[in-house]
Amino acid sequence: MHRAASLAEEVYDAIFARLMALKIPPGARITVDNLVRELAVSQTPIREALGRLEGEGLVVKTHLVGYSAAPQITRRRFEELYELRLLLEPEMAGRAAARMTDAALAELTAAAGVMSRSGGIDERARYSQFARQDAVFHDQILGVAGNEMVRETLAHQHTHFHIFRLMFHARVTEEALDEHEAILAAFAARDADAARRAMRLHIERSRDRLLPAFEQ
Numbered sequence: 001m002h003r004a005a006s007l008a009e010e011v012y013d014a015i016f017a018r019l020m021a022l023k024i025p026p027g028a029r030i031t032v033d034n035l036v037r038e039l040a041v042s043q044t045p046i047r048e049a050l051g052r053l054e055g056e057g058l059v060v061k062t063h064l065v066g067y068s069a070a071p072q073i074t075r076r077r078f079e080e081l082y083e084l085r086l087l088l089e090p091e092m093a094g095r096a097a098a099r100m101t102d103a104a105l106a107e108l109t110a111a112a113g114v115m116s117r118s119g120g121i122d123e124r125a126r127y128s129q130f131a132r133q134d135a136v137f138h139d140q141i142l143g144v145a146g147n148e149m150v151r152e153t154l155a156h157q158h159t160h161f162h163i164f165r166l167m168f169h170a171r172v173t174e175e176a177l178d179e180h181e182a183i184l185a186a187f188a189a190r191d192a193d194a195a196r197r198a199m200r201l202h203i204e205r206s207r208d209r210l211l212p213a214f215e216q
């Protein structure tokens with residue numbers, strides 16, 4: 001039972017990493033048989049993983065065609081997404097600072113700490129891990145802020161998975177870590193204004209780091 005669960009998880013992680021590192025490019029067909037060969041597992045965990053990835057917006061299932069990687073986000077959609085984030089997340093960060101408990105701060109610090117700077121594992125695996133952890137970090141802040149509708153709205157956009165597929169670059173992670181630390185410092189000081197500013201700056205910089213992806 002435990003083995004089956006960990007196998008399913010491993011298969012999911014392997015396909016997730018391929019999608020995030022663009023080894024399966026946006027829009028590309030995903031053939032179950034190919035994955036069976038590549039990963040040397042049966043169809044069951046692969047279909048399970050693809051179903052989960054479909055729920056996360058990374059995979060699209062089309063009737064009679066099968067699975068493909070979700071298309072790359074368009075520039076217009078990207079700009080709308082960042083506008084939405086800038087409208088919501090700084091305000092929510094301010095609210096989170098005012099409501100911050102020691103326990104919540106410890107959880108956020110732990111979430112940020114998981115996104116470690118030092119490598120060890122290969123860069124692309126680290127990158128896909130970072131994308132996931134960044135999603136958790138931002139979602140936890142919205143959880144502390146306490147507006148479930150805002151939290152659900154942003155969760156449904158699968159923001160992080162889409163934006164991290166735009167560009168594979170160490171700078172994307174290194175700079176974001178410093179910005180997360182500034183957000184955590186504002187939370188530690190229970191300083192709502194500083195938290196708003198730090199979150200705004202983080203999202204604006206994230207947007208500016210990724211924009212060049214549309215100019216290639």
Ligand SMILES: [Zn+2]
Binds near residue numbers: 134137138176180202
């Ligand atoms: Zn972030």
